[in-house]
Each structure stands twice: as structure tokens, then as C-alpha cells.
Amino acid sequence: MRHFRLWLACVTLAAAVAPLRAQERVGVVASFSILGDFVVNVGGDRVSVTTLVGPDGDVHVYTPAPADARKVADAKLLIVNGLGLEGWLPRLLQSSGSKAPIIIATKGIAPLAAGSDTDPHAWQSVADAKIYVANISDALAAADPAGAEVFRENAKAYSAKLDGLDREVREAVAKIPPDRRKVISTHGAFGYFASAYGIQFIAPLGVSTESEASARAIAGIITQIRKEKIPAVFLENISDPRLIRRIAAETGARVGGTLYSDSLTGEKGDAPTYIELVRHNIKALTSALAD
DSSP, X not given: OHHHHHHHHHHHXXXXXXXXXXXXXXXXXXXXXXXXXXXXXXXXXXXXXXXXXXXXXXXXXXXXXXXXXXXXXXXXXXXXXOTTOOTTHHHHHHHHTOOSOEEETTTTOOOEEETTEEEOOGGGSXXXXXXXXXXXXXXXXXXXXXXXXXXXXXXXXXXXXXXXXXHHHHHXXXXXXXXXXXXXXXXXXXXXXXXXXXXXXXXXXXXXXXXXXOHHHXXXXXXXXXXXXXXXXXXXXXXXXXXXXXXXXXHOOEEEEEEOOSOOOOTTSSOSSHHHHHHHHHHHHHHHHOO
């Protein structure tokens, strides 16, 4: 009987603690899936993460739903990319009435220019991804001081994985002959990757998928592919594939597969996490370019 009472007390205590722990979690809203993955890795069990633009979603052209305003209103912390990526954010903030702190995850990153625009895709450099992680760790520590040490340790462990990932990318690129380090992608999402790792990306669209490729731009790229013998063109998971397939058909360039630029996939896809996204992309690039 004594053992039964002890067991019952333990079960009752566990039941009482479980909802308390759930309530203590920091409610974080991340603007898109890649940021959401960073927050999960840093926050662990101490955060509850909601992502506005989900898997395979295009953050450039996203239209917030009324439910998004409610999510933002309920959040303790809102983490966004910045650099002009979330053009829809001011309207969403206004409609939500949220007073939650807004964390710009790209703080401290030197932005790249893309013509007259700022390139917002800084996560494509793994070294810059570590800055995202540090900013998120600081923000979570400020929101939940009791978990500060946990966030720092999680960020340190995840950053070590990113260091290894960065080495993987550099070793893979080194196997590609220098004269073959050129590809065509749909929109200008890989400027930071190009700057960090030395592969040239040419895109008919600008840094936002909201733009449309002009006939002149497409003709120029077709000419460039033929002149420079650019070996491969790539689709993107967030973009209409017809433009790239047309360019491939007219030039004979190989379609090297799909690159993941602005979004993760679902759990069963090729890129359900940021690390898997980068690994998928570098594998696709080296497979197409190292021949």
C-alpha cells in the first residue's frame, strides 16, 4: 500500500509539473521556416516555436492570414530576418497590436548589395548563419533569464555543427574545377553563398521572387550560358520551374536539380532542417559541376 501511495504521489506531481513546464516555455514566432529551425536548435525544450511562412513557402510574396495576427499577438518574442525580406511585416504588426520585442536575426551581418536592392538571404553563408544563432541566443536569454545558460550551451553546440558544415561546403567546392563554378538559378538568393564559397550564380530574377524576368534578361542569360559554357541550371523549391526549363531547353545546359533557397521542406522532404538544406544544395551543385 505504501508503494502504491508513493507511486500515486509521483504521478500526481508529474501531472502537476508537466503543464507548468508547458506554460513556462517562451512563445516565439519566427517569420519563416529557416529561422524557426534556428530557434528550435537554440531554444530546445524551453521554447514553443510558431513559424509564419512554413515549409516550401515563399516568404517574399507571403500574404498573412488573420490567424497570423493572433499568433503574433500571443507571442512573447518575434524573430525576423530583416534586410527587407518580410515586406508584409509592418501591416501584420499593426493588425496584431503586438507589443512583443522584435528581434532582427541578421543584426551584425554586413549586407550585400544586389543592384539597387539589399540581398536579404544572408543565411546562405554558413558563417553568417552562426551570427543568426548568436542573436537568437541573446534574445532568448533576455526573454527567459533562467534559461540563459541552456541557450548559450545549445547555441555553442549548434555553432560547432555549423563550423563542420562550413568545412564540408569548402571541401566540396574545392573538388569543382574553377572554370565550372558557374550556375543559373531562378532568383538572386545565393549571393552570400557565392561570396563565401566562390561559385557564381546568375539569375533571371532579382533578389525577390516578386519581380519578373524581362525578355532582355532571359536572352542575355541564354547568350551568357552559350558563350561561357555554363554547365548547369537549377530549379528552386519556391519558384515556378518553367522559366529555368525553358532556358535549359534553349541552351542545352543540364538541369542540375532543385536548390533550396528561402525555405525548408516538410519532414519527409530533402531539406527539413537548415543543415540538411545546405548539404542537399552542395551535393546537387557538386554532382552537376564536378563532372
